[in-house]
Amino acid sequence: MAVLPILTYPDPRLQRVAEPVIDFGQNFQTLVDDLLATLRVSAHGVGMAATQVGVLQRLVIVDVSSKANIKHHGLQVLVNPEILDWQGFASGREGCLSVPDYIGTVIRAKKIQLKAQDRHGQWREYAMEGYEARAVQHEIDHLDGKLFLDRLVSKKRDLMLRQFI
Amino acid sequence: MKHWYMLTLVGKDQPNIVAHTTRLLYQAGCRLGEANMNRLGGSFTVMLMVEKTLPKTALKALLQPVVERFNLSLHVVVIEGDLHQHQIPNICVRVHGADRAGIVAQVTSALAQKGFNILELCSDVGGSQEQPFYILQIEGVATAPLEELQQALADLRDVQVEISAIDACIM
Numbered sequence: 001m002a003v004l005p006i007l008t009y010p011d012p013r014l015q016r017v018a019e020p021v022i023d024f025g026q027n028f029q030t031l032v033d034d035l036l037a038t039l040r041v042s043a044h045g046v047g048m049a050a051t052q053v054g055v056l057q058r059l060v061i062v063d064v065s066s067k068a069n070i071k072h073h074g075l076q077v078l079v080n081p082e083i084l085d086w087q088g089f090a091s092g093r094e095g096c097l098s099v100p101d102y103i104g105t106v107i108r109a110k111k112i113q114l115k116a117q118d119r120h121g122q123w124r125e126y127a128m129e130g131y132e133a134r135a136v137q138h139e140i141d142h143l144d145g146k147l148f149l150d151r152l153v154s155k156k157r158d159l160m161l162r163q164f165i
Numbered sequence: 166m167k168h169w170y171m172l173t174l175v176g177k178d179q180p181n182i183v184a185h186t187t188r189l190l191y192q193a194g195c196r197l198g199e200a201n202m203n204r205l206g207g208s209f210t211v212m213l214m215v216e217k218t219l220p221k222t223a224l225k226a227l228l229q230p231v232v233e234r235f236n237l238s239l240h241v242v243v244i245e246g247d248l249h250q251h252q253i254p255n256i257c258v259r260v261h262g263a264d265r266a267g268i269v270a271q272v273t274s275a276l277a278q279k280g281f282n283i284l285e286l287c288s289d290v291g292g293s294q295e296q297p298f299y300i301l302q303i304e305g306v307a308t309a310p311l312e313e314l315q316q317a318l319a320d321l322r323d324v325q326v327e328i329s330a331i332d333a334c335i336m
Contacts, residue, residue, distance in 0.1 A: 093333040
């Protein structure tokens with residue numbers, strides 16, 4: 001397993017759209033292991049997309065189990081993930097290993113229904129919420145060439161909305 | 166460490182203040198740092214970091230056309246840049262209620278006694294002239310536990326106070 005260098009903004013490769021994974025062979029398994037190793041050594045990271053290490057394949061890993069008192073599915077390798085449905089919206093703070101020294105407020109769906117293949121190509125469905133749902137939405141954005149910087153909202157506007165919604 | 170100016174401009178809100186100000190600075194070769202610009206009431210306020218490449222008097226002279234055109238107050242001080250050293254707030258305090266004098270003083274004094282360091286504060290006055298309400302949001306770094314901060318603000322019974330941990334999701 002190798003720890004891969006993480007691309008940082010404004011590297012243009014972060015804004016490219018990733019291709020679906022078709023081949024789940026040895027090269028792909030090595031990529032999954034390398035991505036896991038890279039996430040493990042990253043400070044406070046709870047997820048990573050292959051795009052962040054310069055590989056344009058639709059692969060993300062998420063593991064929010066380090067957060068106390070939240071629902072989660074543990075470490076998940078999500079290949080070709082698709083959000084089937086979402087409910088509610090909540091603002092929250094996000095940072096990104098590819099955008100150092102910056103944290104911003106982003107609105108995401110509170111709950112999502114997700115379909116994804118595992119590292120061996122088996123399709124699975126997930127119901128995710130809260131922190132885990134936020135992490136998955138953030139990572140899927142990477143696969144579509146989007147950063148949380150593209151979704152920032154004004155904190156002041158968020159403050160006003162909280163009073164009226 | 167690089168030194169910068171902190172430039173503040175205040176005046177009656179009108180279009181083009183930002184464009185004119187930043188164009189003058191750009192044309193003079195100035196580099197900008199972090200900025201916060203807001204309409205507060207009927208005024209527009211600019212707080213802007215400008216890299217210290219000109220003497221202070223030259224910077225003020227450079228901005229004189231925009232000061233005169235928009236009738237602005239200009240203030241310039243030398244600061245240390247400290248860019249790329251963002252502090253991450255871990256606590257958010259939201260307060261809202263019928264507007265009255267003293268809300269900000271009471272909230273911030275109580276927090277200060279607990280060693281709370283304010284990184285950002287913004288407030289708004291909503292409602293109507295007859296029934297104004299005040300909304301205050303503070304983010305900062307607390308070393309005291311959340312429960313201790315809640316206790317410190319428990320005496321503020323005429324306003325709603327919500328204190329929550331800010332849990333930034335790093336992905």
